[in-house]
Every structure is written in structure tokens, then in C-alpha cells.
Amino acid sequence: MLIDDLRRELPADRLVEDQDVASGYLHDEAEWAPHGKPVAVVRPRTAEEIQAVVRACVRHGVPLVPRGAGTGLSGGANAVDGGVVLSTEQLSAIREINPLERLAVVEPGVVNDDLRAACAEHGLWYPPDPASAPWSTIGGNVATNAGGLCCVKYGVTRDYVLGLQVVTGTGELVRLGRRTAKGVAGYDLAGLMVGSEGTLGVITEVTVRLRPLRDPEHTVAGYFSSVVDAGRAVSAVAAAGLTPSALELIDRHCLAAVDQWKNMGLAVDADVVLLGRTDAPGAAGEREAAAMLECFEQAGASWAARSTDQEEADALFAARRLAYPALERLGPVLTEDVCVPKAAVPEMLARIEAAATRHDTLIANIAHAGDGNLHPLLITPPGDDDARVRAQRAFHEIIADAIDLGGTVTGEHGVGLLKRDGLAGELAEPVLDLHRAVKAALDPHGILNPGKVIP
Known part of the structure; x- marks a missing residue:
């Protein structure tokens, strides 16, 4: 027997x-994503295990x-009936931080913020910063190609992965990628894993x-009467040729929920807050902050500073983040x-606002x-089944609208279980x-996370 x-x-x-x-x-944090009952949960501590x-x-x-840490939001880590759940939480060592080569070697269970803090002691920085960074792990970040607040300027996890050690679907322990600044030998199998x-x-x-x-960042805040007005400010920032180090939107529902929970004194006289930052050095940072402020004002901010x-x-x-x-x-x-x-x-x-109205669903x-x-x-x-059905209809409608506007069904959370139908709508059948074919080649026995991602 397996056990x-x-x-x-x-x-x-x-x-x-x-x-x-x-x-x-x-299961992970994905609401209403189904999960099964595994026959075993294992927490190995080495690659060999x-x-x-x-x-x-x-x-x-x-x-x-x-x-990883189970912070995912797409059902990608959900157990399947009769399977094994393998948690990498015990593999939590930072093996190397190399200031000369500007790289770090870590086990998959290292928490994102812990790596960032360790790098800072060497004057270095690991940019990918999902909102779950205080809890999520690097292995899970790599598995989902996680993003975060800094990605508008600095890119997502894939842009920072040089190499991986991986156990394949046939049980081989292999190294992919490189440690060098450049390298184009063979297919980018490390990139494929991300x-x-x-x-x-x-x-x-x-x-x-x-x-x-x-360098220290300059922050610009703007209050807007609607998410659409805030969206126009976002487009204006891009049209002005600015690349902020962060440009985040948060609406009144979110601020009120955080304030109720943490009592942070965040009550603001606006339906939407847009937060911009620039980390350009010296006078360039001053100019970028001033230009961002002008974009906010011209887009109709009721207050900006x-x-x-x-x-x-x-x-x-x-x-x-909260x-x-x-x-x-x-x-x-x-x-x-x-x-x-x-x-x-x-x-x-x-369109998101319209979906909320059409399906009588609160959307923050x-x-x-x-x-x-x-x-x-x-x-x-809680417990309102009719509201759940309406929310799921709005969920799928929003996915369809994103595809219709030339977008994608997932920017950073992954496909998992919740977005498989969306992926089928985004990709042509030959691409699927x-x-x-890639799945069959690397996992010929079909044991690795079956039923996830590919419809």
C-alpha cells in the first residue's frame, strides 16, 4: 500500500x-473551489524526501x-480524492545570498517577506511582493507566477527566477536554468515551470x-467619486509615459472593512482612492510625483496631493494589503x-460595476x-445560497468581459480550478x-495536480 x-x-x-x-x-483560500479527501498529507524536509x-x-x-502556504486564491492547491498532499512548508532555509552575483538560493518554503528582509541586510531587494507576502512562500509564488504591488515597474516572479531544482513527474530530481546573468542553452525549462x-x-x-x-519613494494619493474616474487617471498616467513603482486602487468598501478591523483611522471622503508611488532618484522622482499628481487632477480627482x-x-x-x-x-x-x-x-x-448591479452582488x-x-x-x-449563485454568475461575466477587452482571465493568482473554463475561452484549441502535450511529456503518469489549470 502507498501508506x-x-x-x-x-x-x-x-x-x-x-x-x-x-x-x-x-484547500487554499479560493472561495467555493471544490476539494477532495486525500489518503495522506506529507511534510518532507529535503529534496530527496x-x-x-x-x-x-x-x-x-x-x-x-x-x-505551499495555502494562500492561493484559485483552488490550485486543493486536495483530490484518494491523492497525497505534499506540503513544502518544512523546506524553509535560505541557503545563499550572493551580493556579487546578486542572487539568492532558497528552499520553496521560505516566506516571501523573510527573503526580502534577509536580502535587505546585504543591501539587496527581491521585488515580487504579492499582498500575501507576509505569509506566502517562494515555492507557491513561483508555482503561480505571483505578482504584487511593485510589478507595474519591476515585473512578476518569472522575471526573477534564474534556476530551479525540481522533481519531475517521473520521479527524477533535476536542475533547470542557471546562475549566470545570461544563458540561452536549450529550451527555457525553468521558465516553463514558473x-x-x-x-x-x-x-x-x-x-x-x-x-x-x-531609493525612498514619493507617494501621491487621489480621491475619486467613481472607479471609472480612477480608471481614467490610470490611463492618463500611462499616456504621460510615467512608470510608477506602484499604482494601486482601493475603494470605500475595502477601506471601511480594514478600518473596522484594524481601527486605522482610514475614513476618507471618497468612493475610490488611487495610490501612486515613484522611486526614481532625486529630482527625477520629484518630477514624476508632480506629473502623477497632475494626471490625477486632470482625470477628475476630488482631492489629490x-x-x-x-x-x-x-x-x-x-x-x-489588508x-x-x-x-x-x-x-x-x-x-x-x-x-x-x-x-x-x-x-x-x-463593466464590473454593471455586473454588480445586474446580479445584485456587492463587489468591492x-x-x-x-x-x-x-x-x-x-x-x-454567509449562508445565502441565492447570493452565491448571483456572485458566481457575475464572476464568469467579468471573465468574459476581460477577454472581450483583449485581457486575460488571470494576472497573478493562477488558473487552478476556478479559471479553467475561462482559460478555454481565452486560448484557441490548438494552443490548449x-x-x-507539454503536460503529457513532463508528467506521463498524470499524477501531478490532476484536474488543475488545463481544461
């Missing part, structure tokens, strides 16, 4: 026997679901590119993650607005066939 094999192959404490403990590994688990699953034909959501291999080590620490209070500015950005957990306290939250061209941001926000809005990545949060009262 007997795992007991033989692994130290005794790697297999989770307590069902109450195991129940915490059944992960390899042993994969090989045991291959021998017994048992599905394997890799899992964003594959555990369907092509299990990540056991990550080598990431680092940047020097940034450069922040002279760093504590106040940091509080507003902290509220942006918006999702704050709203969760009000009831189930179905989270969208569509991304559209920057020019289409105003129209997409208008947060967004990495500067790169067109919008996160409508569909909130329903390419996905299936």
Missing part, C-alpha cells in the same frame, strides 16, 4: 497522522498535489535574481484576478491598477493542445 511505502521511505514525523491537523491542508514521495505516487498511480501550478513538477529549490535596494507624512502614506498601502482578509470577515469573498490593457481599465471597471474593488490587473471582490452574506 506503507511512505512510512518506509520517510522519517516518522513526515506523515501527518492526525486527521484534525490534516484537515488544514485540504520529495523525490521519494513522487516515486511512491508513480508506483501506486496516486495523484499528488504540491502545496506558473505551472504544480502540474509539471514539484519545486525543491529556487535561485532568484536580486536588485539593489531602492503628494504625501508629506510617510506614516500616513504607509498606512494607506498597508490598508491595500483589504482581502478584512473583507473576508464580512462573509465569503469570491476573488477575481483579471488583467486588461491599461487603456481598457476605465471600461473594464465600468482593489487593483494593481498601473498594470491593468484588477481584483474585484464579490462578497456574499500544446499545453496538453
Whole structure:
């Protein structure tokens, strides 16, 4: 039996026997994404132990679901019936920070913010910063190609992954990618793994590119009477040729929820707040902040100003990061993650408002607005099945609208379970066939996170 094999192959404490403990590994944070009942939950501590688990699953034909911190929002880490959940949380070592080469080598269970803090001690910075950075792990960030607030200027996780160590679907432990600044030998298999959501291999080590620490940022805040007006300001910033280090949208619903939870004194006289930052050095930063302020004002801000209070500015950005957990306290939250061209941001926000009205659903809005990545949060009262059905209809309508405007069904959360139909709507059938061919080549036994991503 598989369980007997795992007991033989692994130290005794790697297999989770307590069902109450195991129940915490059944699903991620995606509301209403289905999950199954696994036969085992394992928490290995080495790459070799992960390899042993994969090989045991291959021998017994048992599905394997890799899992990081479980902060995902698409159901990508949800357990499947009769399978094994493999948590990488115990592989949490930062093995190397190399200031000369500007890289770090980490195990997949390293928490994003912990890596950033360790790099700062060397005058270096790891840019990808999802809102879940205080809890999410690098392995999960790589698996979903996570983004964050800084991505408008600095890119997403894929832009920082140099190399990976991975256990393949056949149980081989291999190294992909490189440590050098340049390298084009062979196919970019490391890049292929980024964003594959555990369907092509299990990540056991990550080598990431680092940047020097940034100059202090200048913050610009603007209040708007509607999300559409705020969207026009976003388009104006892009049209002005500005590349802010962050450009975030947060609406009144989100601010009120955060304030109610954390008592941060965030009550503002606006329906929407737009937060812009620039980290350009010296006089260039002053000019960019002034130009951003002008864009806000010309787009119809009821109030806009450069922040002279760093504590106040940091509080507003902290509220942006806390918006999702704050709203969760009000009831189930179905989270969208569509991304559209920057020019289409105003129209997409208008369509989200229309969907909220049409389906009688409360939709709060947060967004990495500067790169067109919008996160409508569909909130329903606990136990209200009719509201749930309406919210799910709005969810699918928003996906269709994003595709219609030349966008994508997911900017950073991944496809998982919730967006599989959306992916089928976004990609042509021949392209989906390419996905299936890659999956078959790298996971010939079909054990790695089956049923996720590819429709």
C-alpha cells in the first residue's frame, strides 16, 4: 500500500497522522473551489524526501498535489480524492545570498517577506511582493507566477527566477536554468515551470535574481467619486509615459472593512482612492510625483496631493494589503484576478460595476491598477445560497468581459480550478493542445495536480 511505502521511505514525523491537523491542508483560500479527501498529507524536509514521495505516487498511480502556504486564491492547491498532499512548508532555509552575483538560493518554503528582509541586510531587494507576502512562500509564488504591488515597474516572479531544482513527474530530481546573468542553452525549462501550478513538477529549490535596494519613494494619493474616474487617471498616467513603482486602487468598501478591523483611522471622503508611488532618484522622482499628481487632477480627482507624512502614506498601502482578509470577515469573498490593457481599465471597471448591479452582488474593488490587473471582490452574506449563485454568475461575466477587452482571465493568482473554463475561452484549441502535450511529456503518469489549470 502507498501508506506503507511512505512510512518506509520517510522519517516518522513526515506523515501527518492526525486527521484534525490534516484537515488544514485540504484547500487554499479560493472561495467555493471544490476539494477532495486525500489518503495522506506529507511534510518532507529535503529534496530527496520529495523525490521519494513522487516515486511512491508513480508506483501506486496516486495523484499528488504540491502545496505551499495555502494562500492561493484559485483552488490550485486543493486536495483530490484518494491523492497525497505534499506540503513544502518544512523546506524553509535560505541557503545563499550572493551580493556579487546578486542572487539568492532558497528552499520553496521560505516566506516571501523573510527573503526580502534577509536580502535587505546585504543591501539587496527581491521585488515580487504579492499582498500575501507576509505569509506566502517562494515555492507557491513561483508555482503561480505571483505578482504584487511593485510589478507595474519591476515585473512578476518569472522575471526573477534564474534556476530551479525540481522533481519531475517521473520521479527524477533535476536542475533547470542557471546562475549566470545570461544563458540561452536549450529550451527555457525553468521558465516553463514558473506558473505551472504544480502540474509539471514539484519545486525543491529556487535561485532568484536580486536588485539593489531602492531609493525612498514619493507617494501621491487621489480621491475619486467613481472607479471609472480612477480608471481614467490610470490611463492618463500611462499616456504621460510615467512608470510608477506602484499604482494601486482601493475603494470605500475595502477601506471601511480594514478600518473596522484594524481601527486605522482610514475614513476618507471618497468612493475610490488611487495610490501612486515613484522611486526614481532625486529630482527625477520629484518630477514624476508632480506629473502623477497632475494626471490625477486632470482625470477628475476630488482631492489629490503628494504625501508629506510617510506614516500616513504607509498606512494607506498597508490598508491595500489588508483589504482581502478584512473583507473576508464580512462573509465569503469570491476573488477575481483579471488583467486588461491599461487603456481598457476605465471600461473594464465600468463593466464590473454593471455586473454588480445586474446580479445584485456587492463587489468591492482593489487593483494593481498601473498594470491593468484588477481584483474585484464579490462578497456574499454567509449562508445565502441565492447570493452565491448571483456572485458566481457575475464572476464568469467579468471573465468574459476581460477577454472581450483583449485581457486575460488571470494576472497573478493562477488558473487552478476556478479559471479553467475561462482559460478555454481565452486560448484557441490548438494552443490548449500544446499545453496538453507539454503536460503529457513532463508528467506521463498524470499524477501531478490532476484536474488543475488545463481544461
